[in-house]
Amino acid sequence: MLKINDLSKKFGDLQVLKNININAESGQIYGLVGSNGCGKTTLLKHIMNIYKSDGGYVDYDGNNVYENMDIIKDFYYVQDNLYFPYQYSLNKLFQYEKLMYQNISQEKFDDLTKFFNIDINKNLNKMSKGQRKQAAFVMAISAQPKVLLLDEIVDGLDAVIKRKFWEILIKEVMDREMTVIISSHDLKELDNICDKVGIMHEGKILREENLEKMKNETKRVQFAIDGEFKAVQSKEFILIKTVQIGSIYICTLTGNSKAFKEYLQNNYKLLLFDELSMNLEEIFITELGGVGYGTEQNKK
Numbered sequence: 423m424l425k426i427n428d429l430s431k432k433f434g435d436l437q438v439l440k441n442i443n444i445n446a447e448s449g450q451i452y453g454l455v456g457s458n459g460c461g462k463t464t465l466l467k468h469i470m471n472i473y474k475s476d477g478g479y480v481d482y483d484g485n486n487v488y489e490n491m492d493i494i495k496d497f498y499y500v501q502d503n504l505y506f507p508y509q510y511s512l513n514k515l516f517q518y519e520k521l522m523y524q525n526i527s528q529e530k531f532d533d534l535t536k537f538f539n540i541d542i543n544k545n546l547n548k549m550s551k552g553q554r555k556q557a558a559f560v561m562a563i564s565a566q567p568k569v570l571l572l573d574e575i576v577d578g579l580d581a582v583i584k585r586k587f588w589e590i591l592i593k594e595v596m597d598r599e600m601t602v603i604i605s606s607h608d609l610k611e612l613d614n615i616c617d618k619v620g621i622m623h624e625g626k627i628l629r630e631e632n633l634e635k636m637k638n639e640t641k642r643v644q645f646a647i648d649g650e651f652k653a654v655q656s657k658e659f660i661l662i663k664t665v666q667i668g669s670i671y672i673c674t675l676t677g678n679s680k681a682f683k684e685y686l687q688n689n690y691k692l693l694l695f696d697e698l699s700m701n702l703e704e705i706f707i708t709e710l711g712g713v714g715y716g717t718e719q720n721k722k
Contacts, residue, residue, distance in 0.1 A: 423447050424569055424601050429468060429478035431461075438464050440625040441478065446618070448568075449599035451591070453612040453633070455706055456622030457715055462605040463502065465622075466571045469603075470499045482569065495523070498567035500558045502574040506546040512557045513542040516564065523565040531564040538586065551578050559587060563594055572604045576611060588615050613702040621709050628709050636705050641679045642698040644672045648691035656685065662708055670694070674708050 424446045431439040438461045446452040454462050467473045469480050471487060471494055480487040487493050506515065512535065520526050535542050538556045546557055555575060562570055576584045592615060594600055606612055612619070613633070620630040629636070640662075646669050653661050659677035666672075675682060679697055686692045 423483065424469070424603070425481040426465070426469070427478050427481060429465070429480070430476050431464060431468065431473060432476055438625050439468070439475075442625075442627055444620050444627060444630055446601050446603055448601050449595055450601060450617045451595055451615055452601070452603045453616035453619040453702070454603055454605040454622065455607070455609060455612065455619060455702070457624070457710060460622040461625045462622055463573055466499060466501075466573055466603070466605060469569075469571060470494065470497060472499075496568040497571065498523075498562045498565050498569070499571040500562050500573065500575055502577065504554045504558055506554070508547070510546050511543045512540060512546060512560070515546065515557075515561060516542075519561060519565065523567070525566040527564050527566055530566070531560065534560040534563060534590070537590070538583075552580070552583065555579060556583065559590075563590060566598065567600065569601045570603075572602065572606075574606055575604065576606065576608060584611060591615070609703040609706055610701070616702070619702065619705075621706060623710055623713055623715060628713065633702065636702075637700045639676055640674065640700055640705050640708060641676070642672065642674050642700055642704065643679055643682065644670055644694070644696050644698060645683075645686060645692065646670050646694040647686060648693060651690070654685070656681065658682075659685075663711060672698075674704075 426442050426444045429439055429442040430437070442465060444452070454465070456462050464473065468475055469487070471491065482493050485493055516531055538560060540553065540557055540560065546554060549557065555578065559575060562572070576587055579587070591602065595602055604612065604616070616633050618631065619633050619636065621628045651664070651671050653664055655661065656677070658681035659675050659679065661673055661675050663674045664671060683692075683695050686695065
C-alpha cells in the first residue's frame with residue numbers, strides 16, 4: 423500500500439499542499455481529481471521525491487520513502503509535459519532505462535510497440551503529442567513498476583487509443599497487483615476504471631472513498647409536487663443542492679432517498695419522483711460546490 427501522511431508543502435508564501443493524506447492500495451487504480459491548480463502534480467512529484475516536503479512523508483509497504491531511496495526504483499512517473507533526451511528514439515530510450523529498472527521487460531516492450539504501432543527508431547521529439555504519450559506509456563508498462571503515477575496520460579488521445587491504454591493498464595493491475603495513481607481532468611474516463619477516488623481542492627483532500635461507495639452515498643432525485651417546495655433537513659437525509667427547472671425539482675442529497683420520498687408524500691401532493699444515477703463528474707461538482715468552487719458571483 424502507498425500512503426501519504428500529513429504531507430505539506432509551501433513555495434514561498436504559497437501553501438500548495440496542506441496536510442495531505444491518501445491511501446492507494448495494491449491492485450488498485452486510484453483516481454486523483456481536483457480543481458485547476460489544486461496541487462495534484464505537486465503531490466505526484468513528492469511521491470517520486472522530486473520535491474522535498476515541509477512536513478509529512480510518503481510510506482510504501484511500511485517503509486518511509488524519504489528514508490529509503492531504493493524504494494523509488496520500483497516507482498515510475500509519467501508526467502503531463504513530456505521531455506525526452508535530444509535525438510533519442512524510443513528504442514534508444516529503452517536501452518537507457520534498462521540500466522535503471524531491473525524488472526524491465528524486453529518482451530513487453532516489443533509487444534506493446536506492435537500493439538500501438540510505434541516506430542521505435544523515430545526521434546521522440548519529432549512525434550506528435552499523442553504518439554509521445556503512447557511511447558511514454560509503453561516505457562512505463564515495460565518497466566513493470568510496483569507503483570505507477572500517471573499525470574493526464576490520456577489528454578489529447580482519440581477514443582480508440584484511450585481504450586487501448588485502459589485495456590493494457592487494467593490487465594497489468596490485475597496480473598501484477600500494481601498500485602496506480604492517475605491524475606486527470608477527464609472524469610468520464612476515470613469513472614470507468616477507478617476503484618478509489620481522491621478529490622482535491624486548494625491543496626487539501628476534500629474526500630477520499632471507494633468510487634462505488636461515493637455513488638451510493640451521494641444521490642440525485644427529480645420530483646414534481648403540487649405547490650412550492652421548501653428545503654428541509656432530516657436525520658435521515660441531507661439536501662446538498664436543489665435546482666428548479668420549470669415544475670421539476672432536482673435535488674442532490676446524502677442519506678436515505680426513500681425517507682426523502684416519504685417526506686414529500688407526507689407533506690405535499692407528490693406528482694413525480696425518480697432517482698437518477700450519479701457519476702464521478704456529478705460527485706466532483708457536488709463536492710467542490712460544497713466549498714464554494716464554481717459558485718462565485720461576478721462582481722461589477
